[in-house]
Amino acid sequence: MTKNSPESTPESNSAEMNEGENAPSGVGNTEESSRDLTNINQHALRNDEQTSKYLLAITQPIADMIARNNQSAIDSILRAIPRQYTTSLFSPGLDAVLKQLATWPSLSRAGDFAAEDEPAGSYSPELETPGTYFKSTERTVSSLADLNNAISKLIEKTPSLPLVWRGVGDADWGMYSSLYRRLLDDNGVKLPQDDPIGDQPYPDEDQMVAAEKEILRIARSDWRFDNLNALETFAQLQHVGGPTRLIDVTKNPYVAAWFAVEYNEKLEDRDGRLFAISTRPVPRADDDESPDGEIHMDDIGSSREPFWHHLVDNKARQAYDWGTGSLRRLWIPPAYSDRISAQNAGFIFDGVPMTTSKTARHFKIDGNKPWARADLLAASSIYLKMFKSTRKPTHNAANLAPTFSFRITSEAKAEIRTYMESRFGYRSSYIYPDIQGLAAHLKNHELTQ
Numbered sequence: 125m126t127k128n129s130p131e132s133t134p135e136s137n138s139a140e141m142n143e144g145e146n147a148p149s150g151v152g153n154t155e156e157s158s159r160d161l162t163n164i165n166q167h168a169l170r171n172d173e174q175t176s177k178y179l180l181a182i183t184q185p186i187a188d189m190i191a192r193n194n195q196s197a198i199d200s201i202l203r204a205i206p207r208q209y210t211t212s213l214f215s216p217g218l219d220a221v222l223k224q225l226a227t228w229p230s231l232s233r234a235g236d237f238a239a240e241d242e243p244a245g246s247y248s249p250e251l252e253t254p255g256t257y258f259k260s261t262e263r264t265v266s267s268l269a270d271l272n273n274a275i276s277k278l279i280e281k282t283p284s285l286p287l288v289w290r291g292v293g294d295a296d297w298g299m300y301s302s303l304y305r306r307l308l309d310d311n312g313v314k315l316p317q318d319d320p321i322g323d324q325p326y327p328d329e330d331q332m333v334a335a336e337k338e339i340l341r342i343a344r345s346d347w348r349f350d351n352l353n354a355l356e357t358f359a360q361l362q363h364v365g366g367p368t369r370l371i372d373v374t375k376n377p378y379v380a381a382w383f384a385v386e387y388n389e390k391l392e393d394r395d396g397r398l399f400a401i402s403t404r405p406v407p408r409a410d411d412d413e414s415p416d417g418e419i420h421m422d423d424i425g426s427s428r429e430p431f432w433h434h435l436v437d438n439k440a441r442q443a444y445d446w447g448t449g450s451l452r453r454l455w456i457p458p459a460y461s462d463r464i465s466a467q468n469a470g471f472i473f474d475g476v477p478m479t480t481s482k483t484a485r486h487f488k489i490d491g492n493k494p495w496a497r498a499d500l501l502a503a504s505s506i507y508l509k510m511f512k513s514t515r516k517p518t519h520n521a522a523n524l525a526p527t528f529s530f531r532i533t534s535e536a537k538a539e540i541r542t543y544m545e546s547r548f549g550y551r552s553s554y555i556y557p558d559i560q561g562l563a564a565h566l567k568n569h570e571l572t573q
Contacts, residue, residue: 230444230450231404231405231523232445232448232450233522234439234443235482237439237442237482238480239481240478241479243326244323244325244326245496246322247499248493248495250490251495251498251499253296253315253317254296254297254298254504255294255295255297255397257503258295258531260489261510261511261512261513262295262397262530263514263528265532265533266533266535268543270536271530275377275378275381277513277514278400278528281513282402282517284406285404285406286402286403286418287377287400287402287403288373288401288472289374289377289381289399289400290374290380290398290399290401291383292383292399293383293384293385293396295394295531295532296317299506300371301370301473301505302366302368303339305505306335307335308326312325324502326476326497326502329475336354336368336369339357339361339367340357343361353428354427354428354429355455359460363463370473371472372469373469373470373471374468374469375470377400378550379467380398381398382544382550384398384532385532385540385544386541392537394534395531395532395533396532397529397530397531398529398532400528401452401472401527402452402517402526403417403418403451403453403472403525404417404452404525406517406520407519417452417453418456419455432444432475441478442478446474446475448478449477449507450524450525451474452472452474454470455470455471456469463555463556463558466555466556474506474507475506476505479500486524487509509525510527510528511526512528513528513530553565
């Protein structure tokens with residue numbers, strides 16, 4: 125192709141790509157799907173600069189066919205992608221997304237997310253702190269015996285659910301990733317306990333993705349950490365307190381409880397909270413199989429760019445159950461540091477909740493009035509559908525994964541902490557067995573009498 129060829133001019137490229145982009149969005153049958161994708165393929169192979177547009181163009185028709193449960197059309201779309209193009213231009217992240225879309229129907233319902241709420245909104249009068257959101261379903265733990273009973277009873281009632289655990293020293297705190305918390309500050313969001321007036325500009329998924337792209341750009345261009353994939357970069361940052369969307373969890377409920385009762389002079393008179401988080405919904409029947417959302421580094425986790433960055437709009441995100449509350453991605457990382465092994469640690473992550481009027485009915489304050497979007501985003505950076513731990517959780521129509529919480533009273537903290545230190549050996553040197561842990565401990569330790 126010569127430089128003077130009409131196909132090589134920017135105007136011609138733009139027009140031709142637009143024609144190809146428009147065709148797949150209205151895919152109606154298998155034959156049309158193949159023909160539309162073939163047109164896009166022919167253009168993309170001639171012009172590698174249009175790679176990103178090509179990838180966006182093929183993601184949407186697959187999401188459409190998933191929504192229609194049209195497996196034959198999905199298969200046709202995937203067959204229409206040339207092997208040459210797949211192997212040379214697809215990132216592992218997008219390749220894995222496409223494979224999942226082709227084999228794994230969405231757990232959420234497309235119709236529930238057709239019209240998303242406005243990003244900014246005000247709090248309900250009932251929300252006094254982020255912790256208010258958990259109050260109606262929480263179980264109070266006022267002793268070591270209560271804690272043991274609460275953990276064993278929940279595990280007994282949820283035999284089919286994969287649970288991970290998280291503990292925090294103040295029961296009024298929300299469950300935020302560090303990146304989400306950073307963007308709250310950047311946006312000037314006021315939490316409900318500050319009695320703000322008017323709408324609060326909570327971050328949305330697009331802002332989270334934009335921030336992550338900037339983090340990766342700086343890490344790779346300025347700090348030269350360009351030998352790490354996205355998840356590895358985020359894990360390393362998380363370890364030293366950098367902003368990421370990863371939320372620390374553990375598979376050991378007693379390690380999580382230790383974090384809830386860990387000695388902190390400022391929090392010793394505050395109730396703590398223990399969360400139990402299922403990574404998938406309650407199945408319709410005990411023998412139903414559904415994905416558990418666990419990420420593996422030899423598959424989707426190996427992508428240089430985060431796989432969720434390929435989900436470019438809410439329609440694609442819903443098709444992949446990203447930000448819908450149906451799945452929490454769980455990653456059990458390699459032992460990048462000694463504390464990961466000591467804590468039996470992992471990370472959960474998901475998209476910012478896509479709230480709509482149809483999903484609101486599953487998040488009620490008092491059985492009638494729904495929590496506002498701002499209430500849900502004040503409570504957590506990911507969807508948390510709360511269930512009572514004293515009851516066996518049942519399947520819900522929206523396929524929302526359950527979360528349970530336990531309020532550990534301030535009076536019980538010392539008893540639980542002393543027991544875990546003496547019987548389990550859980551103390552700062554065990555939980556934080558690295559040099560950073562020692563340095564942090566020495567900052568607060570009295571060195572002279």
